[in-house]
Amino acid sequence: MKKIIVTEKISDKGVALLKAQKDLQVDVEMNLSREELLKRIPEYDAIIVRSVTKINEEFYKHATNLKVVGRAGNGVDNIQMEGATKRGIIVVNTPESNIVSAAEHTIGLMLSSCRNTVKAHKMIESRVWNRDGLKGMELMGKTLGIIGLGRIGGLVTTRMQAFGMKVIAYDPYIADARFKKYNVKKCETLDELLKESDVITIHTPKTEETMNMITYKDWQKCKKGVRVVNCARGGLYNEQDLAKAIREGLVASAGVDVLVDEPKPISPLIDLPQCVLTPHLGADTQEAQDNVGIAIAEEVIAALRGEMVPNAVNLPALQAGELDTVKKFMALGEDLGKLYYQLEHNAVEKVEVIYSGALAEIETDMVTRAVLKGLFEPVLKERVNYVNAELTAEGRGVEVIESKENSPVNLLTVKVHTKKGTFTAAGNVNPEGEVRIKDINGYQFDIEPAAFMLAVNNEDKPGMIGQIGTLLGASKVNIATMQVSRNQQNGVAMMFLTVDSEVGKETLKLLQGLDGITKVQLIKI
Ligand SMILES: NC(=O)c1ccc[n+]([C@@H]2O[C@H](COP(=O)([O-])OP(=O)(O)OC[C@H]3O[C@@H](n4cnc5c(N)ncnc54)[C@H](O)[C@@H]3O)[C@@H](O)[C@H]2O)c1
Numbered sequence: 001m002k003k004i005i006v007t008e009k010i011s012d013k014g015v016a017l018l019k020a021q022k023d024l025q026v027d028v029e030m031n032l033s034r035e036e037l038l039k040r041i042p043e044y045d046a047i048i049v050r051s052v053t054k055i056n057e058e059f060y061k062h063a064t065n066l067k068v069v070g071r072a073g074n075g076v077d078n079i080q081m082e083g084a085t086k087r088g089i090i091v092v093n094t095p096e097s098n099i100v101s102a103a104e105h106t107i108g109l110m111l112s113s114c115r116n117t118v119k120a121h122k123m124i125e126s127r128v129w130n131r132d133g134l135k136g137m138e139l140m141g142k143t144l145g146i147i148g149l150g151r152i153g154g155l156v157t158t159r160m161q162a163f164g165m166k167v168i169a170y171d172p173y174i175a176d177a178r179f180k181k182y183n184v185k186k187c188e189t190l191d192e193l194l195k196e197s198d199v200i201t202i203h204t205p206k207t208e209e210t211m212n213m214i215t216y217k218d219w220q221k222c223k224k225g226v227r228v229v230n231c232a233r234g235g236l237y238n239e240q241d242l243a244k245a246i247r248e249g250l251v252a253s254a255g256v257d258v259l260v261d262e263p264k265p266i267s268p269l270i271d272l273p274q275c276v277l278t279p280h281l282g283a284d285t286q287e288a289q290d291n292v293g294i295a296i297a298e299e300v301i302a303a304l305r306g307e308m309v310p311n312a313v314n315l316p317a318l319q320a321g322e323l324d325t326v327k328k329f330m331a332l333g334e335d336l337g338k339l340y341y342q343l344e345h346n347a348v349e350k351v352e353v354i355y356s357g358a359l360a361e362i363e364t365d366m367v368t369r370a371v372l373k374g375l376f377e378p379v380l381k382e383r384v385n386y387v388n389a390e391l392t393a394e395g396r397g398v399e400v401i402e403s404k405e406n407s408p409v410n411l412l413t414v415k416v417h418t419k420k421g422t423f424t425a426a427g428n429v430n431p432e433g434e435v436r437i438k439d440i441n442g443y444q445f446d447i448e449p450a451a452f453m454l455a456v457n458n459e460d461k462p463g464m465i466g467q468i469g470t471l472l473g474a475s476k477v478n479i480a481t482m483q484v485s486r487n488q489q490n491g492v493a494m495m496f497l498t499v500d501s502e503v504g505k506e507t508l509k510l511l512q513g514l515d516g517i518t519k520v521q522l523i524k525i
């Protein structure tokens, strides 16, 4: 039975969904110390975390059985991705589930900091009624500068346009079309945004480039009394520098949901009356947490069962519409890959994956990964998977070439090059959606892959089929299908049989000894 540990609060609905799975054991352990977690983690196949649990190299060294990290939320900056990928650990998150809540909280922080709401509340709480020093700023007609026009940046944009704000944005990594779609002026430089904005909000991920992206010298470039919000990640605005800019009046107010040292409530911003601070509450709504909890439970369950997961962070993203098609070609690619080491034993130097006809239009990255997974699985077993398939090839010195060909025929061809020659296998998915192997080393077939198959090379002469059938019958192996293909040039034919059960070593030896049979190999898919 596979085991999952949940180390941070996710919604009851998510936990219930996990616990409803009969093949999974779920432990919710929210108060484990780091030492306890590291001691317990070898037992688990999957872990579900939010933003506090640090999934780093130290963690991976202990997590010897781990297959899936589920991030109940959006940002994955607490998860060291390279460490997961090289170990074949799939990392999944729920990028869409809490963005509305985060956008709304951003706006809440913007309004409350621009209107001194918290300062006013504290005053009235101490039974003082005094409006002095509480004058705020209206948003209508002001310019809002958005750094990072992604999902949350986009949601904030449309909502604040409804407030009558002019929105400008800086995001060098997205196409102009997105700026047009949101009717937002594109700032070519960060300085341009800093100079023009009355209010600035940041919605980038935490990366080496974005951490401390805005420092004191940047606040000096802004309009005096600019107002700022950070509902993304602590430290994108350097905290010390922002505090200094606030104290000096360069920045009039700040709404901040995220701190550098969270979950510790330590920051120079805390004691400044111009700041409104919340303890990373952006995603803390009933709706977001239900969405996130259910989504992460579904993803972790699917990933543990080896199914395709739409939000796998260390796998290429697939659009919902192409998932079904890609899945079928992944199954084909994996089967074609699996043939090689079961039929040949030479060290692989190069793998070519050729997509012909309409296949060239599908998202091929996952299919190539599936070919590599299938190729290495017979020799590496579960140490290779979709996540680390490419790294595995690289690590073994195998060059991988993917190419696309114009052709009237839809075909996926895998060529495995070795010092001794090239092995070729090709196949397609027929109009009924069924996987078919069409060619092995130039022998033409139309094989529906099965769990047990026999590949037989024999002299192209009468009586071959009969003696194979008789021997398998005598060994109580039922033949499901049999296809024969011949190569006129070398006089060697190839038979491909699918059988209903495992063929024992003894039977294989007897088959091998039959007159005219040159090679017999059992293939397991
Ligand atoms: N406070 C919360 O509870 C909460 C909730 C959800 C998400 N978040 C955080 O909000 C942030 C945004 O999330 P999202 O879903 O919108 O992400 P997203 O990936 O959809 O968008 C991020 C955008 O930032 C842009 N970007 C990256 N580097 C940049 C740079 N150097 N300069 C300018 N733009 C840059 C990207 O091109 C992208 O368009 C993330 O940090 C996420 O972790 C916080």
Ligand SMILES: O=C(O)CC[C@@H](O)C(=O)O
Pocket (backbone or CB within 6 Å): 050, 051, 052, 072, 073, 074, 075, 076, 098, 280, 282, 283, 284
């Ligand atoms: O509540 C959380 O775990 C953090 C939410 C948010 O920062 C996210 O990145 O999804």
